Amino acid sequence: MTETLDWRNEGILAVLDTIPAAVFVKDPESRFILINQHCEAQWGVERAAVLGRTGAGIFPADQVRRLMENDRRVPNGGAIACEEVVRNIALKQDRTLRTLRRRICDRNGALRFLVGVSMDITEGKRTERALKDSEEKLRGLFELSPLGITLNGLDGSYLDFNKAFTAICGYSAEELRSLDYWRLTPEKYAAQEREQLSMLLTRGQYGPYEKEYIRKDGSLVPLRLTGVLLRGGDGQAYIWSIVEDITVQKEVQEAVWYHANFDDLTGLPNRRLFYERLEKEIARARTAGHRMALLFIDFDRFKEINDAYGHDRGDMLLREAAARLGSQLNEGDVVGRLSSDEFMVVVGGADDPNRADELAGRIRDTLCKPYRLGPDLAHSSVSIGIAVFPEDGDDADALVRHADQAMYEAKALGRNRYRFFRKVMQDEATRRIRIANELRDAIASQQFCLFYQPIVELSTGALVRAEALLRWQHPELGLVGPGDFIPIAEQTGEIIAIGQWVFEEVLRQMEAWDRAGLPPLSVALNRSPIEFRQSLDVLDRWAAGLAAHGLPGQRLIVEITEGLLVELSDAVRDQLGRFRQMGIALALDDFGTGYSSLAYLKKFDVDFLKIDRTFVQGVADGSDDLALCEAIIVMAQRLGIDVIAEGIETPEQRALIAAAGCRYGQGFLISRPLPADAFAAYLARSPLPAG
Numbered sequence: 141m142t143e144t145l146d147w148r149n150e151g152i153l154a155v156l157d158t159i160p161a162a163v164f165v166k167d168p169e170s171r172f173i174l175i176n177q178h179c180e181a182q183w184g185v186e187r188a189a190v191l192g193r194t195g196a197g198i199f200p201a202d203q204v205r206r207l208m209e210n211d212r213r214v215p216n217g218g219a220i221a222c223e224e225v226v227r228n229i230a231l232k233q234d235r236t237l238r239t240l241r242r243r244i245c246d247r248n249g250a251l252r253f254l255v256g257v258s259m260d261i262t263e264g265k266r267t268e269r270a271l272k273d274s275e276e277k278l279r280g281l282f283e284l285s286p287l288g289i290t291l292n293g294l295d296g297s298y299l300d301f302n303k304a305f306t307a308i309c310g311y312s313a314e315e316l317r318s319l320d321y322w323r324l325t326p327e328k329y330a331a332q333e334r335e336q337l338s339m340l341l342t343r344g345q346y347g348p349y350e351k352e353y354i355r356k357d358g359s360l361v362p363l364r365l366t367g368v369l370l371r372g373g374d375g376q377a378y379i380w381s382i383v384e385d386i387t388v389q390k391e392v393q394e395a396v397w398y399h400a401n402f403d404d405l406t407g408l409p410n411r412r413l414f415y416e417r418l419e420k421e422i423a424r425a426r427t428a429g430h431r432m433a434l435l436f437i438d439f440d441r442f443k444e445i446n447d448a449y450g451h452d453r454g455d456m457l458l459r460e461a462a463a464r465l466g467s468q469l470n471e472g473d474v475v476g477r478l479s480s481d482e483f484m485v486v487v488g489g490a491d492d493p494n495r496a497d498e499l500a501g502r503i504r505d506t507l508c509k510p511y512r513l514g515p516d517l518a519h520s521s522v523s524i525g526i527a528v529f530p531e532d533g534d535d536a537d538a539l540v541r542h543a544d545q546a547m548y549e550a551k552a553l554g555r556n557r558y559r560f561f562r563k564v565m566q567d568e569a570t571r572r573i574r575i576a577n578e579l580r581d582a583i584a585s586q587q588f589c590l591f592y593q594p595i596v597e598l599s600t601g602a603l604v605r606a607e608a609l610l611r612w613q614h615p616e617l618g619l620v621g622p623g624d625f626i627p628i629a630e631q632t633g634e635i636i637a638i639g640q641w642v643f644e645e646v647l648r649q650m651e652a653w654d655r656a657g658l659p660p661l662s663v664a665l666n667r668s669p670i671e672f673r674q675s676l677d678v679l680d681r682w683a684a685g686l687a688a689h690g691l692p693g694q695r696l697i698v699e700i701t702e703g704l705l706v707e708l709s710d711a712v713r714d715q716l717g718r719f720r721q722m723g724i725a726l727a728l729d730d731f732g733t734g735y736s737s738l739a740y741l742k743k744f745d746v747d748f749l750k751i752d753r754t755f756v757q758g759v760a761d762g763s764d765d766l767a768l769c770e771a772i773i774v775m776a777q778r779l780g781i782d783v784i785a786e787g788i789e790t791p792e793q794r795a796l797i798a799a800a801g802c803r804y805g806q807g808f809l810i811s812r813p814l815p816a817d818a819f820a821a822y823l824a825r826s827p828l829p830a831g
Contacts, residue, residue: 151370155380158345158368161287162237162258168251170194170208182260184230199226211254214241219303223261236262240287240304257287288383296320299378308363308385310356324353326360336365340379344369350386362390403477405455406462414476414484418536421474421486425529433487433496436525436543437465437503440555442481445518453513457520464506468499484540500524500558508556523550524558532561545569575625578614579634583641587613590645591813592663594822595784595806598798603826605697607664607806608646609813610638630670639671640678644685646696649816651689658823664697664727669704672712679718686722693723697748701729720745727784731772748804749776753787756807759796770800777801 156163156176162183165174172190180187183198195204203226214220219242227234237258244253288305292298297320306313309324325333329351340346347366355361367381401413409417418434425432439445439461446454458481465475465483472488485503487496504522511518525547533539545568546561553559582588592606612620629635646663654660671678686693698719704712719726727748751772758765769785776783785797788807797805814822 155368155370158366158380159257159382160348160366161382162260164256164258166211166254166256168254170211170254173253179258182235182258183228198229200229203227210239211241214243214254216243216245216249216251218243224258234262235260236265242302257289259287288385290379290381290383292321292379292381294377294379296322305383308355308361308383309353315356321353326352326354340367340369362386406459406477408462408483409474409476411476411478414474414478415536415540417474417476418484418486418539421488422529422534422536422539431531432529434527434529434539434543435485435487435496435500435503435558436527436540436547437483437485437507437522438524438547438551439481439507440521440523440551442520445520449513449516449518453516453518456513457511457518460511461507464509465503468502468506473499484543496526496528496560500526504556504558521556523547523555525550525561526558527561542566572628575620576628576632576634579625579629579632579638582612582614583637585615587615588638588641588645589613589815590642590649591815592819593806593813594811594819594826595664595804596810596826597829598785598794598802598805600829601827602829603661603823604804604829605662605664606819607699608642608666610642610666626668630668633670635668635670636674639668640681642666643682647685647689647691650691650695653820653823654690656820658820659828660695661823662695662697662725664699666699666729669701669712672704672709672715674711676711676714676718679715679722683722693719694725697725697727699727699729699750702731716744730786746781748784749781750784750786751802753807756785756787756793756797757789759793761796766796766800769797769802773801 153174153176156174157178159176159178162179163176164172164179167173171192171194173192175183175187175190179190183190185198190198195207198204199207207224207226210220210222210224219240221238221240224237224239225234226237238261239256239258241254241256243251244255246252288308289302290298290305291300298316301313301316306316309316311319322333332349332351336346336349345366345368348364349366350362350364352360352362362385364384364386365381367379369377370380371377401410402408403410421432424430442454445457458477461483462475462477465485469475469485470488474486476484478484485499487499504524507522508520511520525543525545527533527539527543527546529539532542542561542565545565546559549565550557550559589611591609591611593609594603595605595607596602597604610622610626612622612625614620626635629638642665646665650661650663683693686696716726725747726745727750728746729750730752731749749772751769755765755769755772759769760766773783782804783802785802785805786807788794788797788805788809790809793807794805794809811822
């Protein structure tokens with residue numbers, strides 16, 4: 141067939157012009173004797189300007205030499221494929237091509253022609269780089285497969301084909317010649333094949349369309365086909381086809397789809413896919429007139445797991461948690477991972493009022509069991525919020541929002557529990573949003589004020605120091621306590637500005653009392669763990685503020701919580717050390733409600749330990765709370781730490797706490813928190829400690 145091939149034949153040109161790739165033919169001296177229309181478009185030149193030349197003027201000279209070297213590398217009767225980066229002079233573009241070259245020789249083995257097929261894979265390469273940058277988990281991207289070229293009779297028999305096609309099918313050349321494309325085509329494509337054949341006979345071409353072939357090993361290979369109908373010199377009709385293996389493209393599509401819809405860490409549906417499935421479940425429940433429930437699951441203090449064991453171990457915990465979740469679900473339940481430590485479950489069969497309740501309990505119990513993280517055994521818990529369709533929301537956003545609010549109430553009530561949504565939660569959420577928005581203007585509008593609660597020596601009643609307590613004089617809500625806005629300020633970051641205002645106001649007030657001739661008194665102020673995330677530079681401003689008001693550091697006490705010592709970052713450690721250098725005392729607030737570890741007391745130079753009011757208020761003769769307070773007091777005394785009892789409200793509590801050895805106390809029995817002017821009067825008439 142190749143011995144008498146006339147490349148100027150218009151039929152051959154017509155076939156080549158239909159091929160969706162650049163096809164060229166060269167003579168033995170690497171001069172072009174034919175190019176198809178795709179070559180003209182790809183190179184930006186007309187066919188006549190190329191013929192008879194080696195590429196000079198189309199490509200730079202060094203690239204022409206390299207292309208000719210690639211021509212010479214093709215073995216007689218064989219073919220090679222390679223990638224080439226060429227610069228097109230006319231279009232001023234660098235393009236990456238995958239070129240398949242094949243030598244066509246006469247009966248004596250002498251080279252007659254060199255045929256090449258080039259696919260422009262520039263965009264594929266760009267896509268590959270872009271996806272690699274944005275998808276770290278995606279390990280491979282598709283590249284264009286070599287094209288298969290076949291010549292078939294109308295009966296489907298294979299008359300001629302190239303090596304790329306044999307590689308696609310997995311058959312040898314001899315085996316293929318005894319087959320036809322009907323044998324390679326699965327039965328499910330029969331109707332489509334007849335439609336494409338009809339198109340070929342009526343229009344002279346078919347495709348492009350996609351189908352599968354059955355490989356020799358029985359596997360299916362996805363293909364994209366296009367072809368034309370031509371009549372040969374013998375008057376017979378033949379089908380020239382281009383067959384492209386699109387396996388890599390299909391795999392990439394599936395991988396991209398997977399990564400777009402599933403969480404890489406746990407394999408669960410991600411937020412996007414979960415919302416899609418949630419909306420379908422809502423639509424199904426609405427149509428059937430059924431109820432359904434949504435569980436919002438959040439791990440308690442998951443950051444502490446990561447901090448204590450590392451993020452890799454935290455990931456191990458999440459993978460195990462996902463597996464445990466799946467073990468508790470029934471068919472029809474849907475689970476997904478929303479973010480770091482947040483999961484959601486759609487509960488089917490929620491018409492049973494106990495179904496969501498029972499499932500939430502089982503999930504809580506299974507997720508609270510210890511986790512084996514390598515050599516370590518970690519403990520955690522979860523808080524779960526539950527919203528029910530349709531009473532708690534008629535769409536996905538409302539259900540998620542309300543389940544989230546119920547989950548936060550579970551956390552507020554002590555964590556490790558679940559709660560159903562109630563309307564009052566929405567009202568509370570609205571109130572929190574309002575507070576968050578209005579906090580930004582509170583300082584500028586001078587809405588904050590400080591109250592001062594006396595701390596006395598229990599044995600004598602002498603005033604020894606005071607605690608500054610922040611209040612918000614809201615123009616509409618009235619006096620708002622810190623418990624209502626400090627957590628919100630911590631979440632929004634406004635606590636930084638509020639904390640600095642408290643510090644400056646305490647200094648201003650102490651200087652004013654000093655100028656009024658009142659006895660010098662030290663004042664304790666509370667500092668949020670969020671404030672310790674600032675750089676050490678903030679304490680330079682504290683030092684400057686103390687100096688500007690003529691006050692020594694010994695006049696200040698900073699109250700911190702036990703949770704801050706658990707985090708113990710370098711920033712926290714440095715700031716605690718700086719406080720010590722400045723002479724500022726440290727008090728450990730609410731002792732007994734958190735970790736209550738002796739290790740923290742030994743590790744840090746704490747001056748005061750404050751017993752939480754919940755223990756003090758339960759003090760009575762023979763009570764467990766009294767025994768606990770006595771143990772705390774003895775422990776602190778042996779460590780050289782002074783103890784302050786908070787929340788003393790009755791004479792009996794004061795007497796029992798004092799008898800247990802507690803030196804200092806504060807509470808409503810002694811005095812409620814007082815505005816600055818009232819506290820000044822209290823200070824003026826109060827006895828001071830001897831010496």
